[in-house]
Amino acid sequence: MSEIEAVLSQLAGVQQAVVTLQQRQQNDQQLVAYIVLQSEHSLTSEQIRLALKEQLPAYMLPNRIVQLDALPLTPSGKIDRRALPEPGLLPQKSTTDPAEEQPRNELEATLLTIWQQVLGTRQIGIHDNFFELGGHSLLAPQVMLKLRTILQRPLALRILFEAPTIAQLAQAIANDQQQVSGLPASEQQTTLWNEVFLDESISPEYPVQLPTAEPQSILLTGANGFVGIYLLRELLRQTSATIYCLIRASSQDAGRQKLQQAIDTYQLQDCYLDKRVVIVTGDLAQPLLGLAQVQFKELSMHIDTIYHCGAWVNFTYPYHMLRATNVGGTQEILRFACLSRLKRVHFISTLGVLSSPAYSFTQRIREDDPLQHCEGLSNGYAESKWVAEQIIRLAQGRGIPVSVYRAGLISGDSQAGLNATSQLIWAFIKGCIQLGYAPELPARINLAPIDYVSAAIVALARQQQDAGSAFHMQNPHTFSWKSLLKWLRTAGYELKSIPYEQWRSLVLEQMERRTDQALNPFLPLFTKKLSPRQAASLIGERSFDFSRTSAGLRHSPIICPPIDEKVMNVYIKAFRDSGFLPEPVVLPQADRIHTSNHLQRIWQALGKRSGR
Incomplete structure (x- = not known):
């Protein structure tokens, strides 16, 4: 909270700022920023939000920005956080005629009711932006699933991001069905190919002559992420280079704190932020990496090698929202x-570009194999990495030496067991545990x-x-x-196996009601009916050749350990210790019978609905 408040307080025109984390509904929290402006300044919430986007990552952006004439104080003169008004109870200022904010037809009225339920406030106009009202990527699935059920x-899901007001969303739904359900494969392919462009000025200035010595200075992006922090550790281990870490932060100290937080999160005790680690504050989404032109050029004179690991990893947002950072x-x-x-x-990519x-x-x-196909890519993240790889192909044609490392499903440290809980496989497992049911899948993981x-x-890379x-x-x-389900059951989790379509309907039904369903961020993967073989590909990898990787590591001591029940138990323990997974609960026999009957009733009800 303190970092968000510090950035807010530094904005021109802001006199005071307080940020709180508030409970909005069951299993749902939101960041609320309360600000007091200087008397001579006038700022809109959108202007403040845009300024914050330049300095803060998406997960630190406030869901609501509330302007007050003054912050409430305690008798001792300190800010009284308990007396801050609830955002949903505040009268909303509007510059439009109230009559223009009322629903004009049945569809807009339906959308208004859904938004009021999901956002927990009644003061909504048809031209209000869902995300400016406090909506976010975990609430968006609830809106679209409720609408899906009614219509x-x-x-x-991406349509809500592209049409974020009731008026715009109603118009989009009223348009041709093709526009609502997404572009057909042929148009999607054409659209993404049109994004493949590399500025003509990006070309080696001198005849290509690569250094043969070990790099002395390395630029690493995304160092505070899951893969990035482990890359930092390995670069410190395997090289003697100075590592320049590009971090989006308000200062070098704040950037160093972000790195230290990642080190602490994954308990990398042997990763030290000594003088070999230099913080460079910048932003991948900005021209020249967010650096001044002089700084950009000066840094380029020091760096020998680049590890580009930074990306905005989000499976809910559409391509256009991820484009600036990832492409x-x-x-x-x-x-x-x-x-x-x-x-x-050295570009860190994903096997999702081949999905x-x-x-x-x-x-x-x-x-x-050439990266030819983009039709049918299931989410904006995979699309953005596909376009990025195509741009890299153009760069290689101009003589820029770029190697690509495509990662599949990455698990936690095989010794410590600490994982990035945002990964699909762990969300899939947690989602099953939340339901008490798991799909029958012919998948190999x-x-x-x-x-x-x-x-x-x-x-x-070396x-x-x-x-x-x-x-x-x-x-x-x-x-x-x-086998994975067997290991989970042995660990104490009661999971009943059911057909995939039955399980998918239960997941969608729970997503509609709860923002804490672990699979909410992956909703686009579950909106279509799939055959068992297609469903298996969600968590089971296709058959990918890795002979070049194996050949390159043949004479090294680096060996990939198998994931067996012993390693999985290490992961499960770490998940329990962190609170990501609950302790197993054994239901009495009577409750099991009741739960089984409840499942049958839900399945019968869902079976009557079309479109699922």
Whole structure:
């Protein structure tokens, strides 16, 4: 909270700022910022929000911004946080005629009722922005699922992000069905290919001559993320270089605190932020990485190699919201690589770029297969990384040495067991535990521990003969979904296996009611009916070739450990210790019978609904 308050207080025109975390509904919290403006200034909530976006990550942006004439004080003169008004009870200021804010038809009235239920406030106009009213990516699925149930038709989640007011959303729904459910595959492919563009000025300034010595200075982006912090540790271990970490923060001290927080979160006691770690405050979403032109050029003179791991990982937001960071940021990294002297670039990507249904009949996708298909990519994140890789292909054609490392499902440290809980596989497991039911899937799961992935990337990056290649970061050992369920049951979690479609309907029904359903951020993956084989691909990897990766590590001590029941128990214990997973609860026999009957009633009711 203090960092958000500090950034708010530094904005021109803001006299005082307080940020609180408030309970809005059961299982739902929101960040609320209360500000007092200087008398001669006038700022809108949107202006403040845009200013905050330049300095804070998305998860730290307040859901509501409330302007007050003065902050309430205690008798001793301190800010009385308990006396701050609830946002939903405040009268809303509007510059439009109240009559223009009222629903004009039945659909707008329906949307208004849904928004009032989800946002917990009645003071909503048809031109108010859902996200400015306190909506966020965990509440958006509730809106679209409630609407889906009422209209009995499939609706893409991204439409709410593209049409965030009641008036706009109603108009979009009233338009052609094709516009609501998403672009057809042919149009999606055309649209993404149109995004593939690399500024003509991004090209080596001098004849290509790469350094052969070990790098002395490395630029690392995304260092405070899950993969990034492990890469930082490996770079400190395997090299003697100084690591320049590009961090979005208000100051170098704040950036260092972010790194230390990541180190503490994953308990990397052997990762020290000594003089070899230099903080560079910047922003991937901004031109020149958010640096002044002089600073951009000066830094380029010091750096020998770049590890581009930074990205906005979000499976709910559409492509256009992720474009600036994931595509624009990659272009700026390539610009930086060409400046002063040519630098090697190591780009951390995802196997999700190969998730198009067009690859369904490819037996084994090789590391050097061309990245041709984007039709049917299931989320904006995969689309943004696909476009970024296509831009990298253009850069390689101009002589810029870029290697690509595509990661699949990454698990936690094989020794400490600490995971990034935002990953799909863990959300999938938690979602099943929340339901008490798991889908029957013919899936084989490939989990690569983060300590292996990070060590392998750095080791491969240091081998200069494979510059410009692609590597698939996979575990040679897989295990079945059925085995994973067995391990979870042995750990005490009672999970009943049911057909996938039955399980999917239960998940959607719970998403509609609860913002804490772990699979909420992955709603786009569950809106369509899938065959068991298609559903298995959600958590089970396709068959990816990783022979180049294996060959590159053949003479190194880096070996990927298999994920078995012993390792999974380490993960489960870490999840319980952190509170991500609950302790197992054994239901009495009578409760089990009641729960089973309740499932049957829900399934019968859901079976009457179309579109699910």
